[in-house]
Each structure stands twice: as structure tokens, then as C-alpha cells.
Amino acid sequence: MSRFSESERDRIRSQLVEDGRELFARFGFDRTRIKDVTEAVGIGTSTFYQFFDSKEALYVAVLHAEQERIEAHIDAAVSEAETPREEVRTMLRTTFREVRTNPLASRLIVGGELQQLYDQLSEADRESLGSHPREADLPYASRWAAMDEVRYDDPDLINGLLRSLIFVTRAQDSPIAVLHVSEYEEVEAALIETIVDGLFVD
Known part of the structure; x- marks a missing residue:
């Protein structure tokens, strides 16, 4: 079970999309790693998968928001x-x-x-x-x-x-x-x- 509250989950997911947007825009999809995004947000790589199943899923969320x-x-x-x-x-x-x-x-x-x-x-x-x-x-x-x-x-x-x-x-x-x-x-x-x-x- 996640240790995050609902508000924390919303904040982290929004931050993943926001920081992912900046990295994808600067480096492109192929050159951006999940580790780059999680380091920018300040969470572990394993935690990323509580929010998105893949880098592709995050990128789609970023493009949708954009x-x-x-x-x-x-x-x-x-x-x-x-x-x-x-x-x-x-x-x-x-x-x-x-x-x-x-x-x-x-x-x-x-x-x-x-x-x-x-x-x-x-x-x-x-x-x-x-x-x-x-x-x-x-x-x-x-x-x-x-x-x-x-x-x-x-x-x-x-x-x-x-x-x-x-x-x-x-x-x-x-x-x-x-x-x-x-x-x-x-x-x-x-x-x-x-x-x-x-x-x-x-």
C-alpha cells in the first residue's frame, strides 16, 4: 500500500508531469531517462511506478497536459x-x-x-x-x-x-x-x- 496521502499523490504526480515536461522538451523522449525525472522530483525510481507504468505513459500524460x-x-x-x-x-x-x-x-x-x-x-x-x-x-x-x-x-x-x-x-x-x-x-x-x-x- 502506498505511504502517500491522496494530496501527496496528487502533488507528486503533478510534479512528475511538470518536471517531465521540462526534460522532454529539452532532451526529447529518447534521451530522457526515468531516473532523470525522479531525481528532479526528489523521489526514488521505484516510487515512479506507483504513478506511471512506463516512461511512455508519463510522456503521453505530459503531451496531454501540453x-x-x-x-x-x-x-x-x-x-x-x-x-x-x-x-x-x-x-x-x-x-x-x-x-x-x-x-x-x-x-x-x-x-x-x-x-x-x-x-x-x-x-x-x-x-x-x-x-x-x-x-x-x-x-x-x-x-x-x-x-x-x-x-x-x-x-x-x-x-x-x-x-x-x-x-x-x-x-x-x-x-x-x-x-x-x-x-x-x-x-x-x-x-x-x-x-x-x-x-x-x-
């Missing part, structure tokens, strides 16, 4: 927009910024790692996580598709169009033609404006 944080950040930014056009522009700018500056956001949105890893977990690992994490979709597509001024009425098409645009962030690291920061920012801004103009009828 997904919720990113979505809340985008929601806050978009809520300030005054028109549907500005909503789309703000959502894309905010998402691009997250993907460019946050390795975990890139792995979630561009790499689709959350669903990939979840599918590889054992049944025991899945049960320990509770709810099934969903794929990181860009929000608002259904609401925009219902608007008369929007050219397309298929939310999946709009979502796919906007998601595909995010892949331009990889152009910075292209082995064929690496873009300088100023060039990339210009390309990104032009692409966003082109998509916004094309998405709306007027």
Missing part, C-alpha cells in the same frame, strides 16, 4: 479577435508561434506524437491514464464552416487546410534550402494572409 495548455492559450488569444477573419489570423499566428518556439507543441501538432504513442501503450498503461487522449485538432473549424462568409462548409476540410499550413514551420530546417529567420517570417505571414483571404468569400 495540449490542454496550448488550446487554452489559443482560446485566450482568439477571444480578443473582433471578426471571423481576425479569429483565423490570430489562431494561425498563435499556433505557428507555439510550434516554432515549443518543441512539445511541434511534436503534438506537426508530429502527431500523442496519438502515436497512445496506440503503442500496453493496456495497463492506457488504463492508468484514464481518459483516451484525442488527436490535437485545430479548434473553431465547425463554427467557421457554418458561417455564410466562409467559402467552405466542411469542418474537416477547413481543419485539414489549416493543419497542413502548420507544416511550413519545418521549412526553417529543410536540408535543401534553409530559410533565414527574416525570410521564414515573411513566408509565414504571406501564407497566413493568403489562407485568410482564400477562406472568406468577401
